[in-house]
Amino acid sequence: FLQSMPKSETIKLREKHIGAACQLFFRSSPLKIVRGIAQFMYDETGERFLDCINNVAHVGHCHPHVVEAGRNQMSLISTNNRYLHDELVILAERLVKTMPESLSVCFFVNSGSEANDLALRLAQIHTKKKDVITLDHAYHGHLTSMIDVSPYKLNLPGGPEKPEWVHVAPVPDTYRGKYTYPRDSQSEEELGCLYANEIGDICRELKRRKGGVCAFIAESLQSCGGQIIPPKNYMQRVYEFVREANGVCIADEVQVGFGRVGTHMWAFETQDVVPDIVTMGKPMGNGHPVAAVITTPEIAKSFADTGVEYFNTYGGNPVSCAIANAVLDVIEEERLMERAARVGNHLLTRCESLKHKHRLIGDVRGRGLFVGVELVTDRDTRTPATVEAKHVVDRMREERILISRDGPDCNVLKFKPPMVFTTQDADRLVDILDRVLSELDENTKPVQVKLEVLVSPIRGVESNDMQLKTNIQQCVKAV
Ligand code: PMP
Helix, strand or coil, X not given: CCCCCCHHHXXXXXXXXXXXXXXXXXXXXXXXXXXXXXXXXXXXXXXXEEECCCCCCCCCECCHHHHXXXXXXXXXXXXXXXXXXXXXXXXXXXXXXXXXXXXXXXXXXXXHHXXXXXXXXXXXXXXXXXXXXXXXXXXXXXXXXXXXXXXXCCCCCCCCCCCCCEEEECCCCCCCCCCCCCCCCCCHHHHHHHHHHHHHHHHHHHHHHHCCCCEEEEECCEXXXXXXXXXXXXXXXXXXXXXXXXXXXXXXCCCCCCCCCCCCCCHXXXXXXXXXXXXXXXXXXXXXXXXXXXXCHHHHHHHHCCCCCXXXXXXXXXXHHHHHHHHHHHHHXXXXXXXXXXXHHHHHHHHHHHHHHCCCEEEEEEECCXXXXXEEEECCCCEECHHHHHHHHHHHHHXXXXXXXECCCCCEEEECCCCCCCHHHHXXXXXXXXXHHHHHHHHHHHXXXXXXXXXXXXXXXXXXXXXXXXXXXXXXXXX
């Protein structure tokens, strides 16, 4: 597995020539990954890591069928889609077959960002409106147009400000969001309504002020916000509100599509809604850059009626289409959706059982191989355990297991492995997570004891020593 350059030299060249804004995982001790096979990645020394993060290598790193399809097509022709080619139309037909009937027109692009950018353009042209509703903490891409609708990247120090035409609704997080169990309701439907009403209010206001809404854009299950599963009824009601205000609904399936949820090919299907525009990317090419937008004939017609040609040099080139077709072959032939459902359920059940053992785990949620474990320092206040989450990710790496964390407080452990993940892999992941959390339990004990030692004398302090008492309490807090 040795590469030609020592790791230190790779780091040096990267620091010299690659923009510092492009950040590495494990910045203080980055990994140099030189090879991948199925659910494993290998570093330059041949060390093997279990990949629990990579939802791009959907059917497994370097799947031979996908590699072969790319290699074959590359040796024949790669050109633009102004020429007829079977791979393009076959891919379009196969994708449309997985969609509800109304979604039958495809546009091929090169990345999730491009797909969402085009989706927004289609929506603006079709509705002749500008205002977009997005969810807090959402991420829809790195293009300027997408940063505008990605609160994940907005209003950061030195970053761009939210434009006036973007409206941010609360993310339907029933554990730590605006409305939660059991504080605001015991009923999932009711929480769904409370969250949806927030969007209803925005829609009514925009209809009154500007005659309507352009679009509502959301991931079907929000990944960047911390693996959020919206409550029942939520998406349905939201779609009703948006359509009443003449807007279109865009489902971003860039992370969660292609069968990851196990029960369905597309995560929006788990919410019983039919979007007007669906965007997809990441898993579509198993690592090769290919993405798509699928929409209705009516929306596609509005776009064509402008008379402006849509041309994308690489979008829909035969190599990308051959690769995407091969990914669909593998999903079908290896029954990867069934596997995602089975292994995902096992992973969720095992994580749930860890929750009974470790108080640090506040919530476990997921669908198929899309799982989040939210860490909190206090289950009553649901205070995010950000430092602990970072420690867990770093310790797991030492154990050769790659996981990540996300959410506004970076306290949600994220599992979204390649779909070839096995029950044994899930067991290994949870066993090691159990061990790491036990170490944390052990390590926090002496701190608790020390705090008790510090706090005990305070309890007996007389009232005229209040300042001293406050000072000590502040020190204890700082500890
Ligand atoms: N939408 C979502 C939900 C994403 O997670 C991402 C990438 N993380 C994108 C869009 C943008 O995709 P890309 O990086 O391929 O442009």
